[in-house]
Structures are given as structure tokens and as C-alpha cells.
Amino acid sequence: MRVVLGVTGGIAAYKAAHVLRGLRERGHAVRVVPTEAALRFVGAPTWEALSGEPVSTTVFEGVENVEHVRIGHEADLVVVAPATADLLARARGGMADDLLTATLLTATCPVVVAPAMHTEMWFNAATVDNVAALRARGWTVIEPASGRLTGADTGPGRLPEPDDIIRTALAATGRSAAPGPQDSPSAHGPLAGAAVVVSAGGTREPLDPVRFLGNRSSGKQGAALVAAAAAAGAQATLIAANVDSGVLAELPAAVAVEQVNTTAELEAACAAHASHADVIIMAAAVADYRPAAAAEHKMKKSGDDLTIALVENPDILRGLVELRDAGRARTGQLLVGFAAETGSHDGSAESLAQAKLLRKGCDLLVFNDVSGDRAFGRDDNAVVVYRAGTGGAEEVTRSEGSKADVSKDVIAAVAAERSR
Numbered sequence: 001m002r003v004v005l006g007v008t009g010g011i012a013a014y015k016a017a018h019v020l021r022g023l024r025e026r027g028h029a030v031r032v033v034p035t036e037a038a039l040r041f042v043g044a045p046t047w048e049a050l051s052g053e054p055v056s057t058t059v060f061e062g063v064e065n066v067e068h069v070r071i072g073h074e075a076d077l078v079v080v081a082p083a084t085a086d087l088l089a090r091a092r093g094g095m096a097d098d099l100l101t102a103t104l105l106t107a108t109c110p111v112v113v114a115p116a117m118h119t120e121m122w123f124n125a126a127t128v129d130n131v132a133a134l135r136a137r138g139w140t141v142i143e144p145a146s147g148r149l150t151g152a153d154t155g156p157g158r159l160p161e162p163d164d165i166i167r168t169a170l171a172a173t174g175r176s177a178a179p180g181p182q183d184s185p186s187a188h189g190p191l192a193g194a195a196v197v198v199s200a201g202g203t204r205e206p207l208d209p210v211r212f213l214g215n216r217s218s219g220k221q222g223a224a225l226v227a228a229a230a231a232a233g234a235q236a237t238l239i240a241a242n243v244d245s246g247v248l249a250e251l252p253a254a255v256a257v258e259q260v261n262t263t264a265e266l267e268a269a270c271a272a273h274a275s276h277a278d279v280i281i282m283a284a285a286v287a288d289y290r291p292a293a294a295a296e297h298k299m300k301k302s303g304d305d306l307t308i309a310l311v312e313n314p315d316i317l318r319g320l321v322e323l324r325d326a327g328r329a330r331t332g333q334l335l336v337g338f339a340a341e342t343g344s345h346d347g348s349a350e351s352l353a354q355a356k357l358l359r360k361g362c363d364l365l366v367f368n369d370v371s372g373d374r375a376f377g378r379d380d381n382a383v384v385v386y387r388a389g390t391g392g393a394e395e396v397t398r399s400e401g402s403k404a405d406v407s408k409d410v411i412a413a414v415a416a417e418r419s420r
């Protein structure tokens, strides 16, 4: 595959050398297109030596080959890592004032960008707006990691690890990152060749720069499901909403991981997969409401009680059903919902789950009783899978045991439903 690696002017530019190496080791040809600013951090000889290809930042070199159009046209994948706030703004504005932005305008292949910048730049309304616009155009914008930044400060804005960038980038083209032998998806499993996307964890809605409204989902069940899907032969992608790094570290290498934080980000990531996913399993616990406005600065105690206005979040599963019904999703796509119910005066947990299946319009619903201490953070689980039958919700299977065993049963039910 022919990959263009855009590198922009941030401290993390040196990490792009590892992204380049990793792509080359997986057999891909890589043309590095840095910005002028990037070359102030890491020089052209590094990129030329590691890629074996020439490096230019301007449209006025190699003019006889019309490089500003050719590079984008020939690319099977464009990855920009790190992407500065400036690059996001220029790309959003459709600028073509250097070779990288011209390439981004002419590329018709998947584009994956990995922003890295100070937390303030990342949360600035202009950057938030630019990221949303680029995602809406179909680009994959990888969430930055949290941690130590350029100075002594910490927060979201770090470039994710090169291996995570490579995994996400290759997944955007429908490929997995060269799995090790024990991780190889089976070519003959019940989901062989199917693109399966699983969301996991819990979304968080910021109240201010340090606080959020969240839930207790650990992401273990979603992680077990995506691993079971990969073992069943699927091209598996996990959209991880605040899943513990320990849980992510145990995923098979064949699983592509995209990290999101808020419900809006999860919605955008799911929508971006709708066109090519054969199966989408929505196991993430999505916040039903978010604060009407997140405070720009940390909220201080005032001595008075505090009332926070909440607005309803979009219903992501319902939105996916609507995309499919409108013919804007992969033909024959199977949509699987999760219902974590505790029961209430409106009915038993089980009857609420059955009602949810019919209300949402998905194909299968995995019901999981979370009353008491069940499910959250534990390694075992008990679920009932329902399908939407002609006469209402029909029970497909019951499963109890470790989250890995339960996942195998759920994936078997998914495979069976696909072949009905």
C-alpha cells in the first residue's frame, strides 16, 4: 500500500519516525510530506533516509511531475502525525499553501490525523470546531492521549503511541496491523471477512476542564466482545470510550482501536464506520444527558447549592438504524444494542430491555441486568440475547460466565443472525 505520512511542526514530530518505521516494517511504501515547521523539529535527511523517498514541503519542487496532485492521487492512505492545531485549521479551511495541504485536498483515500498539542489548544473552540468539521467530512481524527506535555504540564494533547496510530490508520483502509501468529484472525471463522465494530466503555461529558459526568462502565465486556469477534475471523475495530489502558493492552494485535471521550465523539466515530461495517455492536454505556454548557475554567465553590442544566444526548443506536434505513449504511448491516437495566416501577429489567429492542429498531439486543453490583468492572456477566422477531422480542440465547465466555456466545448469536 502507498502511504503518505504528513508530519507537522510539534514537539511530537520525532515520534513520527516510529510511525514511519512501523509502516515500512509492515511492507508499506511511505512518502513523508512534512511542513516547513516540522523540519525545524526533525530534518529532511531523517525522513529521506528512513523512507527511501525524497522529501519536499513545497508545491514548487518536482513541478514536472505535478507533485501537488500526484502524491495525493497515488496514495492509498494519508496519515498526519502529529497534526498541529494549525494544520487542522488549514485543512478545515481547504487551504493549499504547502505540499501537505495540497496533498490532503487531492487525496481520495482514507485520511487519518493524530493531533498533538497543548490541552488549551485542543479544547479551544476553534480546534473543537475544526475537528468536528473534519470528522463530518469522513476523516478519522484520533483522540490525543492524556499525559505529560511539552513542559511540566499534563493533560489531553499527547500524541498517541505510534503502534496505536498505525493500527487505527490501517483499520481505516480495512486492513489490520500485521497481527502476530497467535492473534491472526481465522480466515474460516463464522465472521471471516466481516467488518465488525464494537463500542466499549462509558462516555464522559465535561462539566469543566477537570470534572465530568460519567458512568461506571469499565469497557471489559466490549473488549471481550471485540476479541471474540477477531477470533471468529472478523476485521475487528474497538471504539473505546475511556476504557482502562490495562484492558486495551490485552486486546489481540489484530484489533484496531479508536479512542473517544464524549458521546458526540462516539457518535461521530460510529457514523464514520456506518458505510463499511457489516456489524456494529453498541456495548458502550452512553451518557443520556450532558451539561448544557461546560465551564471554561474550573468551577469554584460558591457556598450555594449548584444546579446544573442538562440537555439530552443524541441516541447513537437509533441514529445508526436511521442511517441504515435511509440506505446510507453498508447493505445488510447488523446492528446490536446493549441494555444495562436495573428495572424500575415501569417494569422488570427484562421487560424494559425487550421494549428497548423494539423501540430502537436494532436487530439484536443483549440484555444485562446491572441491579445490585452486577456487571460493572467485574470479570463475569450474565446476559440474555433477544432478536426482533415478527411477533416482538424473541429470546435467542442466555449466557452466563466470564465476560470472555459470554462474548463467545454473543458473537455466535451475531454470526447466526447474519446467516438467517
Ligand SMILES: Cc1cc2nc3c(=O)[nH]c(=O)nc-3n(C[C@H](O)[C@H](O)[C@H](O)COP(=O)(O)O)c2cc1C
Binding pocket: 007, 008, 009, 010, 011, 012, 035, 036, 037, 038, 083, 084, 085, 086, 087, 116, 117, 118, 121, 150
Ligand atoms: C517548541 C514548540 C513546540 C510546539 N508544539 C506544538 C504542538 O505540539 N502542537 C501544535 O499544534 N503546535 C505546536 N507548536 C506551534 C507550531 O509549531 C506552529 O503553530 C506552526 O505554525 C505549525 O506549523 P505547521 O502546522 O505548518 O506544521 C509548537 C511550537 C514550538 C516553538
